[in-house]
Amino acid sequence: MTTNTAKIIAKDLEMRFEDKHLFSASKLVFEQNRVIHLQGDNGCGKTTLMKLLAGFYQPTKGKIYAEGFAIAPWWRSNSITGKALYLHQHPYLFEGSVLYNLTYPQRFLTADKAQLQARTEQAIDKAQLRHLLNQAASSLSGGEKQRLAIARAWIIQPKLLMLDEPTSNMDKHSQHLVLQMITDLKQQGTGMLISSHQTCMLTKVCDHAWLVSDKTITTDNVSTLKDTEPTQVELAPALQVSAG
């Protein structure tokens, strides 16, 4: 672990909505070069955890902070929003064409324009969006929207990426295209957190697992758990990190 790996750390985390206690965890580290499968039943708080790490919500207790990212200039807030890229379960696309949506974030990047242009071209092919480029983004099918959102992330090459139930809308073919892009990102060192309540094509890329159950978040090494049933995952030797 080098000191300049980008990571987001949550310490003494506790999350509640009003009186409803969702989960607690004493320490979570989401960092580059790791792909984590976030597991848990419906309503256990997977989406909420991702939104916490994305900076959309404030935790009820504890703190969440980033390390290893470039320091923002003084006139910009140094919040964690924008550090780990979060992809919604149902991606939101802006009014406009597919191409507009694909290139939307590039205005906020400092990367070389020509390089971005080249990556955009590659992403269009990887996600097979070329025939849809000038179509209104709102008219895409669920799976096409998902592919667009992941292609957009692939162009940016974020240090950290969170995918919320990425396969829920996708057929085998789309899953295959997305798997390619995810594998690329993994090789480029992007740290990923992929939520899904069952194993799927994408979770095979994961080499770690976080499990939300009984209001705690358990983290463990999942390399032995690949292809196992979710019920067995809970039985696996787990490193209990939560405060409970």
Next chain:
Amino acid sequence: MNEGWLALIQQALSLLFSLDPEVWSIISVSFAVSFAALAITLLPSMVLGFLLAFTRFPGRWLVTNLIQTLQSIPTVVIGLLVYLLLTRMGPLGDLKWLFTQKGMILGQMLICAPVLVAMSQAAFTSVDRRAWETSRTLGAPKLSAIWAVCRELKVPLLLAIVAAFSRILTEIGCSMMVGGNIAGVTRNIPTAIALETSKGDFAQAIALGLVLLVLALILNFALGTLRGKAEPRSH
């Protein structure tokens, strides 16, 4: 009778197209005053609408309801209020704004601000949270994210502007009381129509009415095309 009508409309059109100075001065007073009132209130009202939609502060509920109420106060009542403020003995009497365009602008600001605030609040409340989240997580600074959200809301926000502008451009109660219908100074389209009609000079009244009608048609058709492009969303 029919011929009388035709003659009147002919007269009205020739007043407009011959660029009759009196008619056009009335039109320019109307637009100058209403544009000024809209321009001054637009940004602060939208910001307030945004804050009311997205922030929680004590008194928010009260402000929201007050603004709803202000929207439905008749313009003569606002005229009366502004008159009392601006009259020589009133708290703002020293400004000497009564029977001036400035006074009319003040009155129209009070009429259009509640419409703008309430309608933009409704627009911002209707926005999909994911628009903001997507923009922010893709690296947009706060201001750019606000802009992205406004872009998603361009139809309801434009609707708010058009509704506010047509309300002040066509209101008569406040303009009459605060402006005083002084020819060449504070006589605008609605007060002139009322006056000319009462004098029996229908041609000028019709000419001015036509201006409002054409404007209403243009604005609504422009909005209609915009709205037609915005398809209902599903996800």
